Amino acid sequence: MGIYIHIKHRCYQDSLKLMRVSAEIQSIEGIRQAFAFMGTEINKVSRIPAEVLDENARAAGANDLILMVESDDAAAAENALQEFDRALSETGRPEHNELLPSRQPLTLDEGLAAQPDSTLAVISVPGHYAASQAMRALQLGLHVHVFSDNVSIEDEILLKKTAIEKGLLLMGPDCGTSIIHGVPICFANKVRRGDIGIVGASGTGTQEVSCIIDALGGGISHAIGVGGRDLSEAVGGMMTLEAIRLLAEDPATKVLAIISKPPAAAVACKVQEAVQAAGKAAVFIFLGYTDPDPAFAASLEEGAAKAVALSQKQDPVKTAFPRRPLEPRSFAPEQTYIRGLYTGGPLASEAEFILRKNGVSNITIVDLGDDQYTRGALHPMIDPQRRSMMVAEAIKDPATAIILCDVVIGYGSHHNPAEALAAVVQGSGACVLASVTGTDADPQNRSAQEHILRDAGIRVFPSNHYAAEAAAALLQGATG
Numbered sequence: 411m412g413i414y415i416h417i418k419h420r421c422y423q424d425s426l427k428l429m430r431v432s433a434e435i436q437s438i439e440g441i442r443q444a445f446a447f448m449g450t451e452i453n454k455v456s457r458i459p460a461e462v463l464d465e466n467a468r469a470a471g472a473n474d475l476i477l478m479v480e481s482d483d484a485a486a487a488e489n490a491l492q493e494f495d496r497a498l499s500e501t502g503r504p505e506h507n508e509l510l511p512s513r514q515p516l517t518l519d520e521g522l523a524a525q526p527d528s529t530l531a532v533i534s535v536p537g538h539y540a541a542s543q544a545m546r547a548l549q550l551g552l553h554v555h556v557f558s559d560n561v562s563i564e565d566e567i568l569l570k571k572t573a574i575e576k577g578l579l580l581m582g583p584d585c586g587t588s589i590i591h592g593v594p595i596c597f598a599n600k601v602r603r604g605d606i607g608i609v610g611a612s613g614t615g616t617q618e619v620s621c622i623i624d625a626l627g628g629g630i631s632h633a634i635g636v637g638g639r640d641l642s643e644a645v646g647g648m649m650t651l652e653a654i655r656l657l658a659e660d661p662a663t664k665v666l667a668i669i670s671k672p673p674a675a676a677v678a679c680k681v682q683e684a685v686q687a688a689g690k691a692a693v694f695i696f697l698g699y700t701d702p703d704p705a706f707a708a709s710l711e712e713g714a715a716k717a718v719a720l721s722q723k724q725d726p727v728k729t730a731f732p733r734r735p736l737e738p739r740s741f742a743p744e745q746t747y748i749r750g751l752y753t754g755g756p757l758a759s760e761a762e763f764i765l766r767k768n769g770v771s772n773i774t775i776v777d778l779g780d781d782q783y784t785r786g787a788l789h790p791m792i793d794p795q796r797r798s799m800m801v802a803e804a805i806k807d808p809a810t811a812i813i814l815c816d817v818v819i820g821y822g823s824h825h826n827p828a829e830a831l832a833a834v835v836q837g838s839g840a841c842v843l844a845s846v847t848g849t850d851a852d853p854q855n856r857s858a859q860e861h862i863l864r865d866a867g868i869r870v871f872p873s874n875h876y877a878a879e880a881a882a883a884l885l886q887g888a889t890g
Contacts, residue, residue: 413462414479414487416494421475422448423498428475429793431497438493440486441479445795446494449474452782456796459803472785518546532595533558533582540583541565548572548580555635556582557596559781563644566637570648579656580649584781585635586613589620595635597791599820600851604629606717607663609653611640611670612697614754614779614791614818615710618847618874619669619695621856622714622730625849625872628721631663638755641673641681651684658688666692667717669710671759672699691720697756698763709760711875731872739841739884745811748881749804750775751797753790753827754847757816761878768882775814776800791823794830801831805840812841812881816874819848819859828859832866841884842868845877 428446435444447453449470458467458478470476477494481487515521522528531547533540537560545568547554554573561583573580581588581595587610588595592603599617601624610616610633620630634653641647650668657663666685673681673696685692694706695713704726707713715730748770752758758777765773777783778790778797790797797815804810817827824830828846835842844863848856860870871877 412481412484412487413459414481414484414491415458415462415467416477416491417449417466417470418475418477418495418498419470420473421498422473423475427498429788429795431494432795434497435479435490435494438486438490440483441481441490443480443795443799444490444494445476445478445799446498447476447478447787448472449476450785450787452785453787456783457799518543518550518552522550522552529553530555530590530595534596537561537583541569544569544580544583545572548576548578551576551578553579554581555588555595556580556585556637558582559584559784563639563642566639567645567648570640570645574648574652579634579652581635582637584639585637587616587633588635589630589633591632592630594821597818597820597822598633599624599848601849602629603631604721605631605662605664606667606721607631607657607660607665608633608667608669609636609650609657610634611636611638611650611673612756613638614816614847615669615695615697615756615760617754617818617820618710618757619667619714619717621847621849622711622873623718626715626718626730628714628718631660632657638671641670641677643674643677647673647677647681650681654681654684654688658690664690665717665720666690667695667713668692669695669713669756670697671756672696693717693720693726697759709764709875710756711873729875731876733876733879736880736883738887741811741841741885742808744808747772747774747807747809748812748814748885749807749810750814751800751804752777752814752816753779753794753797754816754818755779757818757847757874760874761814761881764875764878765882768879768886770882770885791818791827794824794827798830798834801842802834805834805838810840811885812843814877814881815842815844815868817844817846817848817859817863819846819854819856820852823854826854826859826862828854828862832862832868835868836866839867843871843877843881843884844868845871845874847874 479490531552534557540558586597636649693716716726755777762775
């Protein structure tokens with residue numbers, strides 16, 4: 411199998427277009443894989459195999475486009491590279507949609523003029539532009555969801571202070587998920603309505619908890635994303651405290667679930683005091699934080715189960731899904747590592763915590779949604795190609811025993827992420843464990859995604875927590 415690379419200098423392209431064109435080229439007969447990506451340092455290192463990363467490729471910059479195809483046929487590969495050029499030279503104009511106006515608004519002001527009843531702006535632009543756009547939205551009286559990452563912490567503090575002064579929500583920055591009045595925003599899932607209100611400093615963490623709540627028969631009133639740094643000492647939990655206040659005033663919300671990595675100590679005290687003042691049942695899901703107080707949960711699954719128990723006025727429980735005996739798996743002596751390749755950072759952190767808690771030290775966990783991987787590239791929940799490449803490399807590594815993956819579906823995610831993972835695992839004999847974060851009401855359909863994974867020989871578990879526990883048990887030779 412040969413790998414062929416062509417570099418187009420000073421040819422910046424939109425990531426969504428690159429994903430679409432790559433999929434088109436990959437469908438050409440004789441082409442195993444096809445990738446188009448900008449020449450950022452992390453893209454070059456993580457996407458180009460070391461044996462073909464020559465000086466020309468190393469010299470490519472962030473504004474240079476790299477085209478790469480994998481094929482057994484040199485002629486087919488050359489043809490594919492030419493097709494790349496043709497496809498990328500097209501204007502890429504969207505097809506006409508009679509439901510949309512002939513001219514789309516180009517600014518926030520134009521957008522609000524076209525939709526004067528709007529109350530929320532979603533900001534998804536490169537980070538160095540995001541703060542000014544978010545500030546303009548606040549000045550226009552809009553609540554703001556900042557999906558963009560790479561926003562400075564100084565700008566975040568200023569934006570949140572401004573929002574609170576105006577009585578508005580500033581969700582983010584780097585906020586992947588919110589659900590407001592049942593409307594999913596950015597990466598979110600179709601979950602039933604209910605009386606559990608989530609405040610999430612964790613995008614896929616919020617998705618995992620809301621989906622498990624749905625699976626257990628509970629429902630969500632609102633899920634307010636606050637951005638991963640909100641509970642840091644610098645930001646001080648400003649938006650978490652504001653979200654708790656709003657949910658406390660909401661008659662439809664009976665239970666509060668606060669999701670975050672462990673917060674700064676002083677901020678944690680403020681949050682607990684605010685929840686106590688709200689006078690509503692609550693569970694704190696601080697990933698990896700252990701506390702004997704039943705109001706705390708160390709994992710997303712445990713937290714979701716406790717929230718549902720509180721909603722149903724039952725005693726809090728620790729796990730949502732009963733554990734079943736595992737079919738044992740034997741490994742060669744050199745197979746000693748668990749590789750975690752995740753599209754959701756909170757799920758990656760949870761897996762590492764659970765593995766270490768269960769005595770596994772040979773671990774490599776990668777969060778492909780981290781800022782370093784998304785500069786000049788789509789988030790892996792939108793474009794799973796990079797993860798598929800890394801899974802293929804992990805399968806080849808003789809030290810790999812088990813590969814752990816998440817498959818996150820819902821609004822905003824790839825239309826078929828299970829197929830992208832299954833394609834590289836099928837027939838390999840590798841021990842791959844996965845969980846699907848989503849519901850059957852999502853566009854991709856959770857059950858259908860699980861079926862695709864199982865058909866490829868992937869073991870599927872009902873939660874990320876369960877999958878990580880199973881990986882630890884398999885590696886240690888446990889069968890139940």
